[in-house]
Amino acid sequence: xxxxxxxxxxxxxxxxxxxxxxxxxxxxxxxxxxxxxxxxxxxxxxxxxxxxxxxxxxxxxxxxxxxxxxxxxxxxxxxxxxxxxxxxxxxxxxxxxxxxxxxxxxxxxxxxxxxxxxxxxxxxxxxxxxxxxxxxxxxxxxxxxxxxxxxxxxxxxxxxxxxxxxxxxxxxxxxxxxxxxxxxxxxxxxxxxxxxxxxxxxxxxxxxxxxxxxxxxxxxxxxxxxxxxxxxxxxxxxxxxxxxxxxxxxxxxxxxxxxxxxxxxxxxxxxxxxxxxxxxxxxxxxxxxxxxxxxxxxxxxxxxxxxxxxxxxxxxxxxxxxxxxxxxxxxxxxxxxxxxxxxxxxxxxxxxxxxxxxxxxxxxxxxxxxxxxxxxxxxxxxxxxxxxxxxxxxxxxxxxxxxxxxxxxxxxxxxxxxxxxxxxxxxxxxxxxxxxxxxxxxxxxxxx
Numbered sequence: 001x002x003x004x005x006x007x008x009x010x011x012x013x014x015x016x017x018x019x020x021x022x023x024x025x026x027x028x029x030x031x032x033x034x035x036x037x038x039x040x041x042x043x044x045x046x047x048x049x050x051x052x053x054x055x056x057x058x059x060x061x062x063x064x065x066x067x068x069x070x071x072x073x074x075x076x077x078x079x080x081x082x083x084x085x086x087x088x089x090x091x092x093x094x095x096x097x098x099x100x101x102x103x104x105x106x107x108x109x110x111x112x113x114x115x116x117x118x119x120x121x122x123x124x125x126x127x128x129x130x131x132x133x134x135x136x137x138x139x140x141x142x143x144x145x146x147x148x149x150x151x152x153x154x155x156x157x158x159x160x161x162x163x164x165x166x167x168x169x170x171x172x173x174x175x176x177x178x179x180x181x182x183x184x185x186x187x188x189x190x191x192x193x194x195x196x197x198x199x200x201x202x203x204x205x206x207x208x209x210x211x212x213x214x215x216x217x218x219x220x221x222x223x224x225x226x227x228x229x230x231x232x233x234x235x236x237x238x239x240x241x242x243x244x245x246x247x248x249x250x251x252x253x254x255x256x257x258x259x260x261x262x263x264x265x266x267x268x269x270x271x272x273x274x275x276x277x278x279x280x281x282x283x284x285x286x287x288x289x290x291x292x293x294x295x296x297x298x299x300x301x302x303x304x305x306x307x308x309x310x311x312x313x314x315x316x317x318x319x320x321x322x323x324x325x326x327x328x329x330x331x332x333x334x335x336x337x338x339x340x341x342x343x344x345x346x347x348x349x350x351x352x353x354x355x356x357x358x359x360x361x362x363x364x365x366x367x368x369x370x371x372x373x374x375x376x377x378x379x380x381x382x383x384x385x386x387x388x389x390x391x392x393x394x395x396x397x398x399x400x401x402x403x404x405x406x407x408x409x410x411x412x413x414x415x416x417x418x419x420x421x422x423x424x425x426x427x428x429x430x431x432x433x434x435x436x437x438x439x440x441x442x443x444x445x446x447x448x
Contacts, residue, residue, distance in 0.1 A: 012213060012259035012269075022213060023135040025254040026126065029278025038109055039119030046112075047164070050171035055371050062173050068400075074329065075369055075400075077336065083328035090321035097314035099229040101304060103236040107222065108273035113207070113215060118257065118273070120161055121208045128154045132254070158209040159201070166200040213258045217269050224268060232300040233308060237272050239263045245289045252276035252294055262294055334370035335397075337426050339363070339439045342406070347444045349413070356413040358445040359389075364405040364426050368397035374428055374435075378407055381423035381438070386411045394429055409443065416445050 012020055052059040054073040061070040067078035076083075095106060108114060129135050129150050138147055171179050174193065187194035207215055216223060230236070239262050246263065253261050255275040260267050262276045280294040298304060305311070342361035350357055368374050377394040380386045390407040397403055409422060420443045428435040 025132040027278040031274035050176040086325035104272040107271035162204040251279040255279035337437045
């Protein structure tokens with residue numbers, strides 16, 4: 001015998017803590033309409049972004065293997081990664097700010113978990129198995145051939161949907177066009193990527209197809225810390241207990257994808273998806289009572305206050321992160337370079353035309369980070385007696401090209417003992433003001 005649910009118990013669990021599989025009712029209303037529009041935009045954006053380009057490269061690409069990152073026209077190397085701290089910290093603080101003001105609007109409207117389940121997988125389920133009444137009937141009816149056929153078709157479609165999402169996700173790290181080239185060569189040529197793609201596909205299939213609301217309730221930490229971010233002036237989906245207009249139709253419970261009863265007040269499991277609002281308004285309209293028995297409102301019933309101390313602190317921290325990120329971007333040069341001492345003989349001595357000299361070998365590691373071709377040259381600053389010796393008087397690097405430029409510094413022995421410090425500079429030959437890299441080097445040589 002199936003255990004009965006208590007009035008204060010969420011419908012996704014029975015009284016023994018076992019999962020109750022949910023088939024939420026479909027609802028119509030303004031919030032459902034707006035969420036459908038937003039979900040469509042987000043899904044198209046996620047699937048389509050890897051196929052867009054800016055400055056000749058994929059708009060958003062995190063090529064971990066090559067240590068290259070393309071972010072909407074901005075090219076970064078691995079050594080630029082620390083500036084992403086500003087972006088990640090700013091994003092976290094922005095989520096905290098949004099939550100403090102508008103509650104869990106992220107969960108119900110923009111979280112990938114919600115967007116893909118509600119906007120993708122449930123629509124497949126509805127198409128194959130019918131509305132929630134038919135799905136609930138299937139869950140209790142004896143297994144039949146129709147049941148097996150529908151379940152098989154549904155899970156096949158779920159699998160292909162998971163494949164589409166997983167491959168689109170990997171395209172952000174491998175490159176969309178490169179990814180198709182890899183697929184053409186078959187799994188045997190890229191076993192690591194093939195296995196990774198299958199693992200991600202199966203994880204998505206498990207999560208979006210079966211685990212669903214359990215991820216939000218059990219695994220997602222955001223729901224558990226929302227109590228620290230919300231206050232009485234935060235927006236939330238609330239039930240107006242003072243009206244006494246509820247007709248106990250349970251329409252709000254049937255529509256909830258998490259399985260909670262909003263009439264029990266604000267709960268950790270609530271993702272503020274607004275399905276209960278549309279469901280309740282539909283019933284209120286039928287019984288000729290005012291809408292808004294369940295509605296978006298602040299917990300204290302007052303207007304949203306964007307200037308409360310908590311929000312101002314978040315905004316100040318977000319502003320600091322934004323300034324730090326903008327400053328870091330402005331400091332980026334079209335090229336990066338650093339000088340290293342040669343790992344071979346530290347120095348050599350020689351005599352030419354009766355003059356004893358000391359020679360040190362170095363190399364400039366030069367990286368052209370721009371989309372243009374650049375020419376470079378090396379010069380010594382304020383030491384005319386030092387001679388630069390290299391096979392090339394200048395180098396030319398193509399976009400994204402890296403080069404190790406070996407060179408020698410030769411100084412008369414008498415001058416070596418006077419000053420062992422030397423400044424060398426790598427410059428953009430055609431536009432020195434745009435790029436210049438100075439380095440102070442210490443010459444090695446004999447002690448006397």
